[in-house]
Amino acid sequence: MISLESLNRALQHWLQSTLGDPWAYLVMCVLVGLAAITLFAVLGLALVYMERKVAALMQIRMGPNRVGPKGIFQTSADTLKLVMKEGLTPDGADKFLFNFAPFLVMIAAMLVLAPIAFARNFQIWDLNIGVLYVAAVSSIAVIGILMAGWSSNNKYSLLGAMRSAAQIVSYELSAGLAILSIVVLAGSLRISDIIASQADGWWIIKGHVPALIAFVIFLIAVTAETNRAPFDLAEAESELTAGFHTEYSGMKFALFFLAEYINIFIGCAIGATLFFGGWMPFHIGHWEAFNRVMDYIPSSLWFLGKTLFLIFLIMWFRWTFPRLRVDQLLNLEWKYLLPISMINLLFITLMAILGWHL
Amino acid sequence: MLEEIGTNDQGDMIINIGPQHPSTHGVLHLVITLNGETVKKVEPHLGYIHRSIEKMCESLNYRQFIYVTSRMDYLSSHINNHACALCVEQGLQLEIPSRAQVIRVLLDELTRIASHQLWWGALAMDLGAFTPFFYAFREREMINEIMEETCGARLTMNYIVPGGLMMDVHPDFQRKVKAFLVQFRSKIHEYDELVTGNVIFQSRTKGVGILSKEDAISYGCTGPTGRGSGVSCDIRKLYPYEIYQQLQFDEVLEQGGDSFARYKVRIGEMIQSMNIIEQLIDNIPEGDFQAKTKAVLKLPKGDFYSRVETARGELGVYIISEGGTTPYRIKFRSPGFSNLSALDHMSRGGKIGDLMATMGTLDLVIPDIDR
Amino acid sequence: MFLTDYIKTVYGTLGSLLKGMRLTGYYFTHKKEIITQQYPEVRPVLAERFKGEVVMPHNENNEHRCTGCTACELACPNGTIKIVTKTEVNAEGKKKKAIDTFVYRLELCTMCNLCVQACPSDAIIMANNFEHSVYDRRQFTKVLNLPGSKIMEGVE
Numbered sequence: 026m027i028s029l030e031s032l033n034r035a036l037q038h039w040l041q042s043t044l045g046d047p048w049a050y051l052v053m054c055v056l057v058g059l060a061a062i063t064l065f066a067v068l069g070l071a072l073v074y075m076e077r078k079v080a081a082l083m084q085i086r087m088g089p090n091r092v093g094p095k096g097i098f099q100t101s102a103d104t105l106k107l108v109m110k111e112g113l114t115p116d117g118a119d120k121f122l123f124n125f126a127p128f129l130v131m132i133a134a135m136l137v138l139a140p141i142a143f144a145r146n147f148q149i150w151d152l153n154i155g156v157l158y159v160a161a162v163s164s165i166a167v168i169g170i171l172m173a174g175w176s177s178n179n180k181y182s183l184l185g186a187m188r189s190a191a192q193i194v195s196y197e198l199s200a201g202l203a204i205l206s207i208v209v210l211a212g213s214l215r216i217s218d219i220i221a222s223q224a225d226g227w228w229i230i231k232g233h234v235p236a237l238i239a240f241v242i243f244l245i246a247v248t249a250e251t252n253r254a255p256f257d258l259a260e261a262e263s264e265l266t267a268g269f270h271t272e273y274s275g276m277k278f279a280l281f282f283l284a285e286y287i288n289i290f291i292g293c294a295i296g297a298t299l300f301f302g303g304w305m306p307f308h309i310g311h312w313e314a315f316n317r318v319m320d321y322i323p324s325s326l327w328f329l330g331k332t333l334f335l336i337f338l339i340m341w342f343r344w345t346f347p348r349l350r351v352d353q354l355l356n357l358e359w360k361y362l363l364p365i366s367m368i369n370l371l372f373i374t375l376m377a378i379l380g381w382h383l
Numbered sequence: 384m385l386e387e388i389g390t391n392d393q394g395d396m397i398i399n400i401g402p403q404h405p406s407t408h409g410v411l412h413l414v415i416t417l418n419g420e421t422v423k424k425v426e427p428h429l430g431y432i433h434r435s436i437e438k439m440c441e442s443l444n445y446r447q448f449i450y451v452t453s454r455m456d457y458l459s460s461h462i463n464n465h466a467c468a469l470c471v472e473q474g475l476q477l478e479i480p481s482r483a484q485v486i487r488v489l490l491d492e493l494t495r496i497a498s499h500q501l502w503w504g505a506l507a508m509d510l511g512a513f514t515p516f517f518y519a520f521r522e523r524e525m526i527n528e529i530m531e532e533t534c535g536a537r538l539t540m541n542y543i544v545p546g547g548l549m550m551d552v553h554p555d556f557q558r559k560v561k562a563f564l565v566q567f568r569s570k571i572h573e574y575d576e577l578v579t580g581n582v583i584f585q586s587r588t589k590g591v592g593i594l595s596k597e598d599a600i601s602y603g604c605t606g607p608t609g610r611g612s613g614v615s616c617d618i619r620k621l622y623p624y625e626i627y628q629q630l631q632f633d634e635v636l637e638q639g640g641d642s643f644a645r646y647k648v649r650i651g652e653m654i655q656s657m658n659i660i661e662q663l664i665d666n667i668p669e670g671d672f673q674a675k676t677k678a679v680l681k682l683p684k685g686d687f688y689s690r691v692e693t694a695r696g697e698l699g700v701y702i703i704s705e706g707g708t709t710p711y712r713i714k715f716r717s718p719g720f721s722n723l724s725a726l727d728h729m730s731r732g733g734k735i736g737d738l739m740a741t742m743g744t745l746d747l748v749i750p751d752i753d754r
Numbered sequence: 755m756f757l758t759d760y761i762k763t764v765y766g767t768l769g770s771l772l773k774g775m776r777l778t779g780y781y782f783t784h785k786k787e788i789i790t791q792q793y794p795e796v797r798p799v800l801a802e803r804f805k806g807e808v809v810m811p812h813n814e815n816n817e818h819r820c821t822g823c824t825a826c827e828l829a830c831p832n833g834t835i836k837i838v839t840k841t842e843v844n845a846e847g848k849k850k851k852a853i854d855t856f857v858y859r860l861e862l863c864t865m866c867n868l869c870v871q872a873c874p875s876d877a878i879i880m881a882n883n884f885e886h887s888v889y890d891r892r893q894f895t896k897v898l899n900l901p902g903s904k905i906m907e908g909v910e
Contacts, residue, residue: 083778084517087790180398184420184735254511255583263406263509264735345778346771347583348511350736351420361764447831450866514778521789528801535803535880541866549867553803576777582767 029144029325057149061138068290069283070100075333076286076340083344104279112275115178122176127273127280130169134287136162140216141294144304144325148217155216156208159295160201163250166288167193170252170259173281174269185268188351189259193250195358200246202366206239206373207232207299216298223302233381235372240300242366247292248339249354251285255346258354293335297328301335304328395423402431406509406739409749411723413738420734425727433753440713445471445545445680448710453539455717456751458498459693461490461534464543469624470689470700471545474682482670483547484625489663490530490542491691492656493560496567497526498694499649499656502746506646507578509743510587510736515577522570525563529556545680547673560664564657574650588642592729592741595640602728603721606696607652608745611645613638618692632659645744681708695719695746719751800882805865808835808858809881810898817906818899820877822853829872834862852905860886861894875909 036056040049074089074097081088089096114123140155142148152158167190174186208214210232211222222228228236249256260268270281297303304324308316349357396417402410410431416424436455440448449467453460465487472479504519527537532553534540542549553559578584594604599612609616617634619627635651637644682704690699696718703712722745730738781787791798800806812818822839836857842850870880878898888894 079782080513082782082785082788084514085521085781085787085789086517087788087792090792180396184417188420257511258736261511261736263511264739266404341775341778341782344514345577345774346512347507347578347581347587348736349583350587350734352734353583353586365764443831446829447868450831450864450868517789524789531804532801533803535801535805535867536865539864541864541868544871549871550803553801573777576773580770581774582770 029147029323033147061135061149064138065135065283065287069286070104072286072290072336073100073103073282075336076343079337079340080344083341107279108276110275112277113272115272117178118272119176119178122172123272124277126169126173126176127277127284128169129172130166130284131280131287133162133165133169134284134291136165137288137291141291142216142220142298142303143328144323146217147304147325151215151217154214156204156214156219156295156299159291160197160204163288163291164193164197166284169284170269173273177269177272179272181265181267181271182269185259185261185265185271188261189252189269191351192252192256192258192354195355196246196249196256196362199242199358199362199366200250202363202370203239203243203246204295204299206235206366206370209370209373209377210236212377216303220298220303220305223305225308227300227302227305227307229300232373233376235369235376236300238365238369239373240296242362242369243296243300244335244338245362247289247296248342249358251288251292251339253285253289253339254343255348256354257343257348258351261348263348289336289339290332293332293339294328296335297331301331302327303331393418400738402428406742407749408505408747411747411749411752413726415735415738417735422730422733422735422738425730425738427723427726429753431753432750434750436754437713437715441710444708445682445710448713449543449545450539450541452715453541454750455715455754456693456695456698456719456748457538458501458748459494459695460538461494461530461540461542462691462693463698464541465491466689466691466693466698466700468543468545469691470687470702471680471682473689474685474687474702474704475545475676475680477546477674477676479547479625479674480671481626481668483672483674485663485667486548486552486672487543488625488627488630489560489660489667490533490540492659493526493529493563495656495694496653497523497530498746499653500526502649502694502743503574503578506740506743506746507584509739510584512578512584515574518570518573518577522563522567525559525566529559529563532556532559544673546676547671549673551672552667557664557667560660564661564664567653567657571654579646579650585643587736587740588646588744589639591642591733591737592744593639593641594725594729598725598728599640602725604696604725605718605721606692606694607635607645607648608696608718608722608725610635611637611648611744612640616697618690618697622690624689624691630659630662632656642740642744649746679708681706682710690716693718695748695751696722715754717751717754719745719747719749723747723752800884802882803880804882804884805867805880806882806884807860807865807880807886808863808869808878808898810856810878812900812903813906816900816903818877818903819875819906819909820853820856820899821875821905821909822851823874825872825874826869826878829868831866831868832862832864834859834864835869853899856898858896858898859894860896861891877909 037053040052044052078088089099092098092102114120137159139150140148140152140158170189171186174182207219207228210228211219213219229240252259270278273281304327306319306322306327308319398415398417400413400415401407402412407413412428412431414426414428415422436451439451443451449464452463452467455463500519500523504516507515530540531537533556534542594612596613599609599614604612605616613636615634615636620634632655635648635655637648682702684704684706686701686703688699688701690697697716698718699716701714702710705711726742726745730741810818810820822837824837827835827837838854839851840854842852844850867880870878
């Protein structure tokens with residue numbers, strides 16, 4: 026059966042046999058880079074399209090339906106428009122920081138891609154501290170947002186950036202604790218190990234109620250960390266017009282926009298990996314026939330399906346809820362999510378010690 | 384301007400909100416003084432959409448000037464026209480046929496519902512939820528269609544002329560209005576599920592933008608803004624015009640004075656308006672839709688004042704006549720202007736998000752404030 | 755009790771949020787609720803009274819009903835209508851006033867319907883056409899009486 030894994034193997038084998046070791050490695054690196062950039066572009070376009078369609082259907086509209094069949098090329102056309110537009114740098118702005126910020130945000134989003142397992146044995150880098158790496162690197166993005174807000178020399182941007190910083194720094198905590206609870210259950214930080222530990226059932230099922238609570242908290246934290254409604258205070262168009270990217274235009278704006286969607290994808294991919302077993306198919310105990318059928322679905326599809334489901338959930342939130350106020354946002358984190366996730370972590374540790382999850 | 388007043392002596396940040404800003408619903412310009420996220424002062428600047436309607440009206444005759452007033456508070460344009468027509472009729476001492484009175488009231492209440500529906504969607508949008516806007520417009524569209532069929536326009540109707548109505552209602556009017564009532568009654572629970580009951584919405588509006596009863600009176604706040612603070616100020620009850628005296632409806636009063644109280648007043652008013660429509664829709668009397676008037680209207684020398692309850696509060700029309708065919712001087716007392724004046728008082732000490740919530744529940748229509 | 759209140763708050767919050775999500779979820783899954791009208795393909799159904807622009811109907815003999823009395827011009831609040839009259843001599847040698855051009859400036863018109871109401875001979879009516887965009891604003895100044903048109907028999 027053709028799978029991403031076997032394709033990867035074959036390519037690697039072929040390169041090594043024709044080019045020799047160091048060159049093959051270099052070519053692989055370039056190919057991975059290209060693949061990552063392509064993935065980003067495709068993901069960005071697809072997710073923006075999906076968002077617009079989901080929003081439209083919830084708002085009893087039709088959504089994009091003019092460019093291409095069912096409007097699938099609408100986002101490409103929009104991107105083309107953004108590329109053609111002038112990327113204006115305001116006079117009073119700090120030129121270097123202003124132009125660098127979108128790239129920093131983008132780079133941070135790209136780095137997090139490394140340890141994510143897209144399919145069975147298909148990973149850029151199976152790092153032994155994979156989950157920790159994700160949690161650490163994803164918070165670099167806040168520096169880019171702060172830079173953008175500060176260097177724009179615009180008060181709306183500044184307020185947006187400050188809000189964003191306060192928000193991301195706080196929500197990192199409960200996201201971290203939610204991740205930690207799965208690490209406690211799985212007993213490893215390595216992503217492939219975490220997935221392997223879910224071969225006989227996903228953590229959201231095996232982990233009973235505490236895992237469910239951890240999942241809800243994780244989902245809220247991811248929504249907040251990616252600055253999406255109801256936590257989109259950094260942008261908050263009815264208050265700060267566009268928040269930290271008020272002054273950005275053209276491709277630089279598009280990079281922020283793209284990074285937002287990439288971050289959602291990555292957040293949801295991590296969520297799917299931790300709670301829904303990543304590429305692991307859905308198995309039920311001893312139903313051998315059922316499990317076989319499930320195995321027949323390619324692992325990459327399992328991963329993509331779970332991730333898209335989580336992305337859909339986050340979009341659902343966005344198109345249903347009003348935005349929180351900045352003090353309520355911090356209250357929610359420090360008075361509700363953090364205490365709950367701490368106690369929850371204790372429960373999970375207890376569960377892990379007593380071996381209830383097995 | 385930004386360079387000059389970037390910060391004040393205390394190091395507070397001064398931000399211009401508007402004249403082009405998503406949540407000012409038009410060209411309102413607010414200069415706000417911020418300490419971090421906390422609003423210290425709000426200074427509304429007006430004049431971006433001033434068209435000197437009052438001055439224009441002085442050169443138009445008593446039939447012509449009514450259409451201009453549709454452009455003031457464009458969301459309750461029918462009620463504006465009504466106020467002007469009442470003032471002219473007062474001067475002419477005209478007896479309006481009861482059919483015209485009933486239809487005027489019916490359309491007034493439909494306008495009020497449409498205006499409140501738009502406000503509901505726009506308020507949710509100010510608070511960051513986009514979806515309610517579309518749900519609100521779905522039902523509002525039905526009212527617009529009724530207006531289009533009967534008045535020939537969807538927003539600036541100009542259906543009222545001194546002495547009655549421009550033409551009779553469309554034969555389909557009653558059926559359509561009844562269909563709207565059925566549809567709206569079946570959908571109003573969505574307003575509760577999506578917005579009213581939502582915890583985020585409640586925490587955004589409860590205890591926000593508090594206006595006490597005394598302050599509401601001293602700022603001259605009328606309409607739902609005043610009634611949200613417990614001030615009984617419904618012109619339909621206090622100074623009944625047309626046939627409001629014979630109708631059964633409640634003045635919706637809330638004592639809270641915060642944004643949520645104002646929200647609840649408007650939601651309650653939509654239901655009251657529906658009750659009024661239900662009382663009238665089957666009882667439209669037969670008869671003329673227009674009283675006999677002269678071709679050229681001349682008001683006697685003197686001054687005339689009429690007031691009505693628009694969707695935003697009390698609209699007063701004051702005409703001084705020298706006995707000619709055009710008013711000597713005309714003055715509108717617009718509800719939005721007084722309500723806006725309370726904004727500074729209400730939003731001090733709150734966050735920027737509170738300012739938007741307060742502004743949203745004041746239901747400002749900028750052309751009404753500026754005229 | 756603090757803890758029960760705390761749990762109640764959390765529970766109530768989740769409940770209210772799920773209620774909202776149920777509603778949006780309902781519309782997400784029910785495509786028949788979509789209210790979008792695909793405008794250029796699907797033409798809107800306009801009410802017959804819809805005020806789109808002022809037109810002067812002509813019959814098949816290129817005759818209109820306008821006597822040139824300028825009642826509409828006087829009724830118009832904006833100076834939208836300008837009537838230029840001429841004197842015609844009819845078959846019996848009688849001089850008679852008739853319109854030369856009926857100028858209608860669409861860009862000034864607010865569709866208030868006062869001219870139509872003022873017209874004693876029903877010469878002008880409101881038409882439904884609402885697509886008025888043009889590339890040159892001079893095209894907004896329209897002459898409503900068709901070239902070579904005459905007043906209908908019997909209209910005074």
